[in-house]
Amino acid sequence: MRYAYLIFLLTVAASLQAQQADSLLNRLSLDSIPVVKADALDSIQYSFYGKSDSLKLEYKTKFNSIDSTRNGLRTKIDSLNALQLPTDKYTHKLDSVMQQREKAVASLNEKMDGLKSKATDNINKLELSPELQSKADALTGDIRGFKLPVKDMNIPSLDLPDSPLKNLDGLNTSIDSPVGKIGELDGLQGITGKAGNLSSLTQQAGGYQSDIQNLTKGNMQDVKQLPNALESKAGDVAGVGDLKKSAESLTPMLDAAQNPDAMKEQAVKKVKEVAVNHFAGKEQVLQQAMEKMSKLKNKYSSLNSLSEVGKKRPNEMRGKPLIERLLPGIALQIQRKGDNILVDFNPYIGYRLSGRLTSGLGWNQRYGYDTDRNTFSAGTRIYGPRVYSEFKIGKGFSPRAEAELMNTSVPPRLHSGPTDPLGREWVPGAFVGLKKDYKFMRKVKGTAQIMLRVFNHENKSPYGDVLNMRVGFEFPMKKKTIKQSKTL
Incomplete structure (x- = not known):
């Protein structure tokens, strides 16, 4: 014995030495509380964007299924119309599918609101130092203003009511065209303001009504000159000349649209001009996130989604x-x-x-x-x-x-x-x-x-x-x- x-x-002595080492590590971890809280802030950010991507993929599948059904119904309706046959049955089904599509969009928007609310609440629960608080405020603003890009989800903004668009990045003026993004084409930005001067053109054209009455009573030759006079007067209206110049500036782009290679080159150029590097200045944080994800993949090799991490540890x-x-x-x-x-x-x-x-x-x-x-x-x-x-x-x-x-x-x-x-x-x-x-x-x-x-x-x-x-x-x-x- x-x-x-x-x-x-x-054996007990070796175990006590290991426990003393663990205690020392625990004391050292108290000095790194700011780092832990910074990691918690980053974890909230990565969790929000990860769940947003999962939500996007989930609803993309739903919209693809709905759109496939919708396109099939439209094809049948077109075929029946060509044969002059009744289409009431398929029209009702198409209306039902469109309602289902709108409900799916509303559901997506509701879940996005839930993700934003949960993420901001988790940030607010953290007791942060003034340095980290500024970072937390910026992150809160980014999360509240975040919108899911929908151009690859088959959700054209023109097909949706206004209310569900608050969490979706609709196409609007960002629609890609053969000559670039419509809202960013040179010469189009000032058209709306200058087109407002067309009202003065209407008023001045109305002044020629009396001249027309006088000319009908007199020499008809003078009546033939009236269109030229109206054209010259309209050309003098402020802003119409600039509008004409803006339209002329679009001519080379429209000509280029007829050439597929030129159209592709123009589209790439416009994309590069508006491209934004969302990770600028955050390369180190991105690298740390990639390392953490690599460790999690090794630890949870059979994990299907991030939602399973806190529920059940997988069988190694x-x-x-x-x-x-x-x-x-x-x-x-x-x-x-x-x-x-x-x-x-x-x-x-x-x-x-x-x-x-x-x-x-x-x-x-x-x-x-x-x-x-x-x-x-x-x-x-x-x-x-x-x-x-x-x-x-x-x-x-x-x-x-x-x-x-x-x-x-x-x-x-x-x-x-x-x-x-x-x-x-x-x-x-x-x-x-x-x-x-x-x-x-x-x-x-x-x-x-x-x-x-x-x-x-x-x-x-x-x-x-x-x-x-x-x-x-x-x-x-x-x-x-x-x-x-x-x-x-």
Whole structure:
């Protein structure tokens, strides 16, 4: 037992050093609270935009399905109209589909409002320093003003009512044309204001009405000159000349539209002019986000969406080959009784049901050595099967339960009483305890177990103490990858 206690003390000392290191890391983490809050702010931002993208993909599928049905109905209606047949049945269906489309848009807008509200509420709950508060205010403004781009979702703005457009980036003046984006073409920006001067043109043209009446009573030759006079007067109206120049400036673009190559070149040019780098000045934050996402992908390899992260931890063993689920190991227990040194060898193999739960079976074999006679003692030998289950709780600790059936001398040599055995029997036993594993070598883990005997059938247990300590090793295995040789 002295050897076992010595090993146990060494194991506890190693565990205490690990706990002291963890405590030091915890104290250091208190000094990095601003960094943690900054990370929390970034996490809210990435979560909002990630959920927005998921929402967009979800509704894009819905709109594609609705539009496919709508186009099919329109084709049938056109065919029936060409044959001069009634179309009431399909017209009603088309109206129903369009109503369904409007409801889907309204639902999308409602969910976007919910995402914005949740994100801003989470930001407001953070107790931030003045430095981070300015960043939080800017992020809040960006989230409230965020709009989903809809030009790749088949949602033309002209087909929607005004109210659902507040969270959708409608096309409007950003519609792409063969000559660029309509709202950004040179010469068109001032047309609206200058076209307002056309009212003065109407008033001045009305002044010629009296001249027309006079001319009809007199010389008709003067009447033929009236259109030229009106044209010259209209040309003098302020702003109409500029409007004509603006229209002339569009002529080269319209001519280029007839040439597909020129049209493509013009469109690319306009796109480059209005392109915005949304990550300008945030390259470092973007890199950190990519690294975090890479770690999450490694941790949650079977994750389908971000919404599953907080609900249920995925099974790390799903899809793993059998060799990576198997965990062989061996445990040793040393005891001393009188002049006998007893060593239990317990080889076992476990099956990893999940990343935390492992169950397995093994065999326990005891050999005794008589130090007085310098020979092995056959009477102290025991042997039998053992099954176990353990659950990993973190930092290498795992609660463990065992059941066994040992063939031993009766009465056991470790107990006080008659020294002459009466025979051998199969004696059941059960243990509960705690296992601690630690890194021993690159492909080998060291283990230490403290097991409490909880069942002693008729006081025939072959273990002298209620508390039993073991040490051992485990050998995690990986599937070997076969490198294919290059064929010449």
